[in-house]
Amino acid sequence: MGTAALAVVPLAVLGVFFVLPVAGMVGRGFWTDGGFDPSASLEVLTRSRTHRVLWFTLWSSTVATLVTLALGLPLTFVLYRLRVPGRSAARAFVLMPFVLPTVVVGVAFRTLLTPSGPLGFLHLDGTAAAIIAAMVFFNLAVVVRTVGVLWENLDPRREQAAAALGASPWQVLRTVTLPALAPAIVASASIVFLFCATAFGLVLTLGGLRYATVETEIYLLTTQFLDLRAAAALSVLQLLVVTGLLYAAHVTRSRREHAVERADVRSTLRPARRTDLAAVSTAALALAFVATPIAALVVGSLRVGDGWGLDHYRALDGHEAGSTAALLVPVTEALSNSWRVAVDATTLAMVLGCLVAVLVSRRGRSRAERRGLAVLDGVFMLPLGVSAVTLGFGFLITLDRPPLDLRTSPLLVPIAQAMVALPLVVRTLTPVLRSIDPRQREAAESLGASPWRVLRTVDLPVVWRPLLAATGFAFAVSLGEFGATSFLARPEAPTMPVLIYELVSRPGADNYGMALAASVVLGLVTVVIMGLVERLRLGTAGAF
Template sequence: MVPVGFLAVLFAWPVAAIIGHGFAEGGVFTVLADDQTWRLAGFTLAQAAASTVVAVLAGMPVAFLLARVRLPGIAVARTLVLVPFVLPSVVVGLAFRALWPDGGVASIVLANAFFNVAVVARTVAGLWAQLDSRAEDAARALGASPWRAFRSVTLPALAPAITSAAAVVFLFCATSFGVVLMLGGARLRTLETEIYLRTVNLLDLSGAAALSLVQLAAVVAALALGALARRRRETALRMRSPAVLARRPAGGQWFVVLAAFAVLALLLTPIAALLLKSVSTSDGWSLAGYRALTGHGADGTLAVSGWEAALRSLRTATDATVLAMVVGVLASVLLVSLRRAPSRVAHATGEAMDAALMLPLGVSAVTVGFGYLVTLDALPGDLRTSPLLVPLAQALVIIPLVVRMVLPVLRSVDERLRQAAATLGASPARVWREIDLPLTIRSVAAAAGFGYVVALGEFGATSFLARPDSPTLPVAVSTLIGRPGELNNQLAYAACALLMLVTAAAVALIDRLGSASGHTAVGEF
């Protein structure tokens, strides 16, 4: 009941309340009939589709590098490709602003693709590493060119993983908030940023509710496609024998390897641009931005210092991670139990709950945040004024990631071990403690670390719920970048560099734990 209750009270209820308010005001159907609404929807889907295509094209060579190539430095490349996926959206937005100060559609598409190359690379590599290369070698021996052998033999086998990755990337790009807000400004808006504008600036609940309905329909479609593709990928993995060992590339494979390293170099470009921007001023190189972290920005722009905002981020991320781990691990145990049950009803319930747990990734964070302000006063203690308000919203984002990391490992535990322990008199709690926990502890630890860095950089819901006197670091960065003054600009870039370095260090540890357990959040979406 804990995961079901958490989702019902802290997700379904606030979202339903906002949509209900919109219908009550009577403007939903007017907004749905407005051509501007469908132009926004069209741009949202178009930029998401373009970003998905770029991410897939860039991720495929990297997937080959990770799955089939044995060269020095592959472990570093495996970690490096994961860093953009967990970088805060504010960091990525500012990094691309350093490259494209004027923003635009191209910068939005490339920034979203930058975020999601890891999803394609790690998801496809997971299946590619399990493919028997002898089928492709046989096609080559029969006279097929390397491209034809790949197109006719390997690509169809990889289709489930590519489709699964593309569905997830499309979902993330369609609901992108921080990147579009930073690079699109007032000129380019998606459904997500328009919901934010109508809710926060215009208090147009009916318009926001209508846009939320359109966005929710697209999200459900993407989740359904992603779930279908994920089941096909899991089936493909079960049907494959352990892979042939990675080997040094030969012949035309070197072009693919070079393309993969070119992609990795391009992934480093925005990061390098951000670091350079953090130490450059109109007078030359300077560490003024980093020194300003102890202050409140130019003319007291911030209510707290940069370091205080960073500490607030650390505390909030800790609270959110603890909440998400409790709910996410319990949900994973429940889903495994439902899948092992002999009843078809239990299986169907498990599938429905698995899909429901993914919904918070696709529903507007602004909708959820405003829903909290509308509904949570009805609960004892009025959570709207509680310090737990922001961690609760961030936990909603982390829970799907925790489930996707822990659930596959729990499913892989041999049921015969559990049955043998139960036969020898172990209670269910002891079976979990003695069998399940030792086999899943690395994955649980990696999920906690992964959730922590995601919460550390969460911007969508936090930007709406955080109070001015207690901002997190991403919210402080957003405030600084919108204010005039070179010191504010330097402080914003220095804070982003700090966030990025902390994230990169955490990802290195997470990837080590995830590799040891065989699963990562990216690889299991």
Template sequence: MIVRPIRITRGSVTRAAMLAVPVAFLGVFFVYPVVSIIGRGLAPDGHLDLSPVADVFADAGLRKVLWFTLWQASVSTALTVVVALPGAYVLSRYDFPGKRVVRAALVVPFVLPTVVVGSAFLGLFGEGGPLSRLGLEQTATAIVIANMFFNYAVVVRVVSGLWSHLDPRQEESARVLGAGRGRAFLFVTLPALRPAIVAAASLTFLFTFTSFGVVLILGGPRYATLDVEIYRQTAQFLHLDTAAALSIVQLVAVIAMLVVAGRIERRHHQALQLRSAADVARRPRTRRERAVVGLTLAGTAAFLGAPLAVLIERSFHPDSGYGLGFYRALSELRRGSALFVSPLEAIRNSLVFASVATVLAIVVGGLAAFALASRRHEPGRRTRGLDALLLIPLGTSAVTIGFGFIIALDHPPVDLRASPWLVPIAQALVAAPFVAWVMLPVLRSIDPRLRDAAAVLGASPARTWREIDLPIVTRSLLVAAGFAFAISLGEFGATLFVARPDYPTLPVVIFRLLGLPGGLNFGAAMAASVILMLLTALAILAIERFRVGAIGEF
């Protein structure tokens, strides 16, 4: 075997420098807190003691939490995939007026802050809501429906991302060979879609497994996922050791899921003949096709629109007729029983924190993506390993991150206890892997021959980066920034742990308002949720503007 000597080139030095920033950031704000959690959970008194972790499985209450976490994730994932397939089909195969708007609108639920979705379903199923008679308040069904609401867009966009580039001639040739419409779908299209379906299901399972906000708001005292239980043990019972043990279980489960998902994806990876989406989609021609498109779009609109419509309606509906009473209350509610600042100030906090978090996330995530993508000559095991490392913070629940901050960063060597900047740092930690994840495929998809062509035409490596990589990537950078902003704005799990009472963000205030008695507080929560929803929607609309002709999943 011939081993090429490792040459220390300017390229590898640059790459190391680029990688240093994200590695340092993740080291201090992710690895260190996680190590602290593990220390706390495995050795609460300084020596190895497995009893807290063992208690998680021994305690009947905690066993119920584990079981419910798995149950709601499995049920939600299966139902979401089934319900979302028609939507993916219509979006990939048909052209219709307003398709761009539909695509844009479809992402909104996914990036909507969990508290907004929680409030919306509370408004729908809860007391005084239009569906209160179904008796779904504080039930597992409500939680599953809210999970489906969130992840519908994930499945539709991931699956249609592939489906819209799948050559319809494959299905047509199956039809010519004598397969009926159903068999052609079952034996040709569905297997071709399998990688996308598997990817979408893995993502959905991961997201629902770490579901926090909606369960906390909709589950009441009866239902808790692992994340909710970690929060309760910390905030209500001050059982930090138990919370740490639960976090360890959570981390192990997430890593196991990522490994399994990676395995499955690699096994299902297949070379596909892909075509430009513009060649695949067409106008619906027959009456039957128009009916399929119309019904699917109407159903989607009803499912995704109803909770949000109810949320908006109730925010304008104080006890007597319609009005802006709840919105006015946002500036009037101040220094009440549980609120230290008015919701209006919380909006300002949210915008400032989210902006800072976006900059941090772009720097950290963007540099990581550039550094990972530039390792182009060795596409083997090591690259995959680094990619997976990047996925761990992406998969780790925000609650774990917030909990880790609390137990690790409130004493030397890193003492940020009094700092309001813990909030944007936590948000950036949640958003940065996402930024890298959005940009990495774009960076990797740049044909390496473009760089070769630039080099042969006289461009130095730095010039090549500036002339080729940067312009091609700018658009995805803007998309990533929009997502980072939306994610930071709505971030709840980690922020709830680290936000100081005098600097709360909007989601935290909404959660507090929902916990307070009285119609005014509930209405103000609805109004604040509407504002948060609008801010998020604006960020997403800005993204769609930059996303012309991009091939991507989100």
């Protein structure tokens, strides 16, 4: 019926632009000479290098997730529940790493930790700790954002009731606050884990040859060793593990997710007390942790030889002879490429994401319908779990002949990026839509509002802020996307991350300096956009 009709469009898009390329890539590995022969591919799973890669992926992601939660939850508490000075600036600041392209984050950490860098004395350059630190840096925003939105709206009277019944602050936290936040914590933790486990740009720039995750290993096998069979086997393994994880997260979530009563009170903020000391210091630590690599990046970009200057920035437009001779296009042009691609990708991701979110947030009447919706929910999370490298390479080998010859289409890169951003959009919107009491819609409907009108007058007033946030996120993801884009961007039309990686990979202090300058510019653009979204969000609060 209605549900099925709505589902057709996003499912078709996902089918053509996700399932088909991934299946093509995987098929390429499993079918040899026209016959199905998985044994050759499965051989890769017995290699000791593969075991090392798998083990590293698993433990580094686990540790990074735990550390992210340990730093992120106190930070969220301080930024969303305490009346501390500068909290809105701090909120925006914490989001910065997430919108920074992974390549930029990698470059920032390398600048910071390199033996001659500001923290070179720690000897962390090229270690697992550096990779994990970068993962935490990158993902802190996921926790703060996901949990913060819920925490901000949590009615403090329930905590006050528990305190009045004799619960200590710690007991209140454990018995009232954390259970109420559990859906958001579980959701953010599973997203963080997925991001860590499929991190590509970070590990590629920081790991060197010593450390590889499944994702970088797939890249290496595909591009360096042309071992498609092994790459396909790893892709399938990754897909299976991630699907399992997503399923586990879904089970936990659906058990916990329910209509959240929003606080009626105007503000849930309270002044800091002495008991908040531990939380406040952890938050300060987290903020410093976020600030340091960014500072190192900016400072590094201004360093010219032994002095200071804007030379690296001036070199970006390509007019200065010599410095850009090796680059096919100037950085400024890459920036405008990135911008155009991001606009297309965001539009696509938002249209699809809204459709999917509206769909999966419905409560099915029958068990079959509920199961169908749950499967749909999971299916659209799949891009989170599939290596962007697999996706990118899959695009190349499946969308290269009629009727879908997109090799030269300017939409190739935006479509791939939209697939990467889609799960994020869906995950941002769905919990909010689910938190609306369905009887609100029923009341509106019974008063004569058409389904469209219900959407506009009941859902939109609640969901428009997350909608803006999701748009910003999708835009940032697109600007920073590297895994799939590195395969798909044509050499004469690279995006910023692709160009930055190219600069980093080249020898010479000038190239590295330009990479830093380009990183700062790209970071600045994304941060400004996110800042605008945030501003818009705050500025019009309560207009409905």
